[in-house]
Amino acid sequence: MGEVLERSRRKTSRRRPRTAADSAGLAALQTLAESYSYANIQREAAAGQSVLWGGWSWDSPLIYACDTIPLGYDQLWYDDSRKSEAIAEDHFQVPGEFCSMIKAMIGRLHSDRDNNIKRILHFGSGCEPISSVLELAKRDGYDVETLDTVTAFRTAEKRASGIAFLVSELRRIGFWLTGHPVDEERVADEIRRKNLLLTKVETLLDLRARHPLYIPGIQTKQIFMGAMHMFGNPEQFGIVLDTLIAELRALDRHPEPANYIPLVLAGSVGNQRLFQAIEESGGGIAGWVYHGTQKYDETLPPLESLAHFVLDAQARGDLGEAVGASVAYRRILVEEEVRKTGARGIISSSIIGCPYASLMQQLERDHFSKLGIPLIALETDVHREPPTEEQIMRVKAFVEMLS
Amino acid sequence: MKANDVFGDDLVATLPQITTIGVDIGSRQAKAALIGGGSVHTAITASGVDSQETADRLVNRLLRQAGVTRDDLGFVVGTGYGRIALSYEDVPTTIVTEISCHAMGAHALNRGTRTIIDIGGQDAKAIRVDPENGRVIEFIMNDKCAAGTGRFLERIAELLGYTLEELGERSLESDKKIDISSQCVVFAESEVISLKAKGERPQDIAAAIHLASARRVRNLVNRLGLDPEIVFCGGVSNNLGMKQALESLVGHPFTTPKLDMVYAGAVGAAVLAQRHYQAGHA
Numbered sequence: 276m277g278e279v280l281e282r283s284r285r286k287t288s289r290r291r292p293r294t295a296a297d298s299a300g301l302a303a304l305q306t307l308a309e310s311y312s313y314a315n316i317q318r319e320a321a322a323g324q325s326v327l328w329g330g331w332s333w334d335s336p337l338i339y340a341c342d343t344i345p346l347g348y349d350q351l352w353y354d355d356s357r358k359s360e361a362i363a364e365d366h367f368q369v370p371g372e373f374c375s376m377i378k379a380m381i382g383r384l385h386s387d388r389d390n391n392i393k394r395i396l397h398f399g400s401g402c403e404p405i406s407s408v409l410e411l412a413k414r415d416g417y418d419v420e421t422l423d424t425v426t427a428f429r430t431a432e433k434r435a436s437g438i439a440f441l442v443s444e445l446r447r448i449g450f451w452l453t454g455h456p457v458d459e460e461r462v463a464d465e466i467r468r469k470n471l472l473l474t475k476v477e478t479l480l481d482l483r484a485r486h487p488l489y490i491p492g493i494q495t496k497q498i499f500m501g502a503m504h505m506f507g508n509p510e511q512f513g514i515v516l517d518t519l520i521a522e523l524r525a526l527d528r529h530p531e532p533a534n535y536i537p538l539v540l541a542g543s544v545g546n547q548r549l550f551q552a553i554e555e556s557g558g559g560i561a562g563w564v565y566h567g568t569q570k571y572d573e574t575l576p577p578l579e580s581l582a583h584f585v586l587d588a589q590a591r592g593d594l595g596e597a598v599g600a601s602v603a604y605r606r607i608l609v610e611e612e613v614r615k616t617g618a619r620g621i622i623s624s625s626i627i628g629c630p631y632a633s634l635m636q637q638l639e640r641d642h643f644s645k646l647g648i649p650l651i652a653l654e655t656d657v658h659r660e661p662p663t664e665e666q667i668m669r670v671k672a673f674v675e676m677l678s
Numbered sequence: 679m680k681a682n683d684v685f686g687d688d689l690v691a692t693l694p695q696i697t698t699i700g701v702d703i704g705s706r707q708a709k710a711a712l713i714g715g716g717s718v719h720t721a722i723t724a725s726g727v728d729s730q731e732t733a734d735r736l737v738n739r740l741l742r743q744a745g746v747t748r749d750d751l752g753f754v755v756g757t758g759y760g761r762i763a764l765s766y767e768d769v770p771t772t773i774v775t776e777i778s779c780h781a782m783g784a785h786a787l788n789r790g791t792r793t794i795i796d797i798g799g800q801d802a803k804a805i806r807v808d809p810e811n812g813r814v815i816e817f818i819m820n821d822k823c824a825a826g827t828g829r830f831l832e833r834i835a836e837l838l839g840y841t842l843e844e845l846g847e848r849s850l851e852s853d854k855k856i857d858i859s860s861q862c863v864v865f866a867e868s869e870v871i872s873l874k875a876k877g878e879r880p881q882d883i884a885a886a887i888h889l890a891s892a893r894r895v896r897n898l899v900n901r902l903g904l905d906p907e908i909v910f911c912g913g914v915s916n917n918l919g920m921k922q923a924l925e926s927l928v929g930h931p932f933t934t935p936k937l938d939m940v941y942a943g944a945v946g947a948a949v950l951a952q953r954h955y956q957a958g959h960a
């Protein structure tokens with residue numbers, strides 16, 4: 276019963292600005308995110324800017340040091356995803372029940388095969404189906420480079436030979452992008468710049484944990500993505516973060532009672548309407564296990580620092596399937612986040628048809644059921660249509676149950 | 679019906695002296711319940727295209743039945759898939775999911791309820807309820823597969839030449855066990871057609887379909903754990919064939935409250951509306 280009562284009270288007590296219209300930081304974030312669109316970057320590529328698909332994650336300092344903008348794969352399904360999926364199923368015969376990300380990716384790469392972003396960088400330790408899809412993309416004339424697989428599931432397994440191998444792979448990629456050996460000083464600069472931004476993101480997330488409704492889920496996801504690729508404009512991203520941090524600090528000076536059910540979100544939610552459903556029903560994503568905010572070691576030679584970063588991320592479970600972390604790790608990070616934020620429940624999210632995430636969710640379900648922490652497993656896709664009413668209802672009922 | 683008979687004296691004693699309505703707009707049927715003046719009234723109709731219009735019809739019917747006017751209404755709670763469209767300018771209204779409403783409804787109608795199996799027009803849910811207060815402890819729902827849902831059974835009834843009501847009743851006349859191998863709606867339909875072509879009796883096919891569907895629901899419920907007392911509600915709860923098949927698979931008889939459990943969601947919504955009023959949300 277209390278859920279409904281709580282919700283009505285909440286409606287009257289949310290006086291703070293909550294939308295991009297009310298917050299200068301959120302408005303600036305929106306403008307920045309919109310500028311980092313496939314169409315805009317395509318225009319930059321046509322004007323001679325070096326651009327590539329991929330390279331937006333742990334490897335972005337190297338890509339920026341090569342004067343190249345990394346374009347996130349998510350732009351491949353940002354629009355026309357249904358059409359792209361149909362191409363994957365009809366032309367490439369990808370089974371219908373397969374991951375919608377994969378299908379949208381290969382379909383869009385195929386339909387856009389004549390445009391000017393033709394280079395793709397992939398990390399071989401990441402999602403295996405993506406590797407297969409990129410093999411198909413080669414037939415459409417894409418220049419695909421794969422950083423060969425190196426894996427260390429535990430820090431102790433991080434061998435010097437593995438680091439040396441990854442460093443040589445990164446050098447090869449630098450050469451592929453620029454035609455000459457990469458300027459390692461530039462990589463070091465980029466690492467310092469990214470570390471600075473990651474520190475800001477960390478501060479922002481800590482502050483946000485106390486005001487989860489001020490920066491809603493959709494915008495928080497943008498910040499996580501920005502922490503990786505910086506929207507092709509690291510300076511502006513830094514300004515956005517500073518603005519938002521200042522706004523959150525101002526809220527911190529006048530604390531109000533928490534009028535939401537604190538939740539931890541594990542993974543991303545493909546469908547944005549689900550974020551709204553969580554927040555409309557009184558849930559606040561106080562903690563989020565998505566991309567980590569770990570820093571690069573600036574004391575190491577820069578390419579080694581990148582190599583250590585990715586292998587450490589694998590051993591911690593940060594960056595998940597993007598770097599081939601074990602499915603067993605996310606639940607540990609989620610548990611830490613639950614303890615840190617005092618969350619009352621967990622929303623575990625995955626993409627329908629993802630073999631990696633479905634196993635991870637099963638492990639999470641069992642683990643948190645033993646601990647007695649309520650968890651709801653959501654499966655979404657990459658399409659932009661609103662989620663089904665059943666999906667929304669499950670989310671709302673979960674929040675009602677926790678209130 | 680007297681509220682004390684339906685809910686018991688203990689619950690009625692905690693309710694304010696006010697008239698409230700719960701409206702549950704399902705995918706197939708819309709149900710509503712009015713609590714007020716010491717009585718409980720219910721109404722049901724087919725869900726129309728326009729949820730608000732359907733709800734208005736039900737509300738007016740209930741007001742007439744109870745002999746009260748709109749001005750007497752203290753609070754309305756809307757639930758069900760059509761709930762999003764519900765709003766009243768002249769009566770305080772809020773929306774609650776059917777999971778919470780069914781839990782509260784089953785609790786109000788049978789205080790010991792611990793597990794609810796709810797099969798509606800297009801989904802099946804299992805809900806664990808706190809018998810102390812009717813709050814949801816855990817729930818699970820199957821919204822991807824139509825097997826066993828009202829929509830599926832409607833289609834099978836059509837194929838066998840029965841009405842939906844007859845499908846359940848006639849399945850109890852079965853004296854031959856037939857195995858339906860497919861649990862998928864599409865394949866089960868073609869299996870029914872070929873069983874008919876082979877000359878199997880419709881009663882036996884109906885019983886087989888109920889058992890196959892019940893197996894699917896049992897698997898869902900098993901994931902949640904089954905604590906008796908179990909209450910069966912939702913649109914399919916009146917189907918005797920399905921009830922019997924589920925009881926035999928689950929291994930526990932279902933508790934039968936005093937009111938038709940098709941109204942559980944609406945009654946739960948009306949009880950929640952009483953609580954809202956009590957909390958001063960009007």
Ligand code: SF4
Pocket residue numbers: 374375376377402403404405596626628629630631632
């Ligand atoms: S969702 Fe899973 S299968 Fe799909 S691209 Fe990501 S890791 Fe690969």
